[in-house]
Amino acid sequence: xxxxxxxxxxxxxxxxxxxxxxxxxxxxxxxxxxxxxxxxxxxxxxxxxxxxxxxxxxxxxxxxxxxxxxxxxxxxxxxxxxxxxxxxxxxxxxxxxxxxxxxxxxxxxxxxxxxxxxxxxxxxxxxxxxxxxxxxxxxxxxxxxxxxxxxxxxxxxxxxxxxxxxxxxxxxxxxxxxxxxxxxxxxxx
Numbered sequence: 001x002x003x004x005x006x007x008x009x010x011x012x013x014x015x016x017x018x019x020x021x022x023x024x025x026x027x028x029x030x031x032x033x034x035x036x037x038x039x040x041x042x043x044x045x046x047x048x049x050x051x052x053x054x055x056x057x058x059x060x061x062x063x064x065x066x067x068x069x070x071x072x073x074x075x076x077x078x079x080x081x082x083x084x085x086x087x088x089x090x091x092x093x094x095x096x097x098x099x100x101x102x103x104x105x106x107x108x109x110x111x112x113x114x115x116x117x118x119x120x121x122x123x124x125x126x127x128x129x130x131x132x133x134x135x136x137x138x139x140x141x142x143x144x145x146x147x148x149x150x151x152x153x154x155x156x157x158x159x160x161x162x163x164x165x166x167x168x169x170x171x172x173x174x175x176x177x178x179x180x181x182x183x184x185x186x187x188x189x
Contacts, residue, residue: 001057001058001059001136001138002056003060003070004050004059005061006047006051008042008062008063011029011041011042022042026044027042028044028085028086029042029087030043030089031088031090032062032091033089033092034092034094035069035092035094039067045085051073052076052085052088055104056104056138057101057104057136057138057139059071060073062090070133071091071093072090072099073089074090075088076088093133095133096132098131098132099136100129102126102127102129103129103136103137103140104125104126104140105124105142105174106140107144107174108142108144109144110144110145114144114147114176118148118179119176119177120144120176121174123174124172127140127167127173128165128166129160129163129166130163130164136163140158142174147174147175148176150177150178151176152172152173153173153175154169154172155168155169155170
């Protein structure tokens, strides 16, 4: 899994007034928890470009006033109208302790059902997994090269080493559905 380095400075004051002042300066109020101590700090908004505005899953190497730790984004809050980043929660990653994170699903291969006129329907963009940071991949590959028309792949068809999938086993990942053109050609045949 890729990492992003973010450095911030501790907040001297906390509260709504201070948070508004920090946002006016182009800073984002943040909190890091999950370890021995909780940290409240601010980070320049530009540093979140490679972390939040990408489909990839990354962990963060945080540097808060000289204190270094690995973390993942637990939650991020955006303004409902302007879509400006308001707040970010980080969960500190502790070695040997599993974390729960969403991983993107990447479709690979070419389906024979799609080549014959079926339509590929991707039902899920990300799946939730639980495991230690060193075992979490950048994405989960789903091979569709064996899917015919009206076939599908479910979560139970996935096998990821060292990770527990936190989704329902019957949840659909991808399917090849019949289209009107395929139905007409089958009737003609």
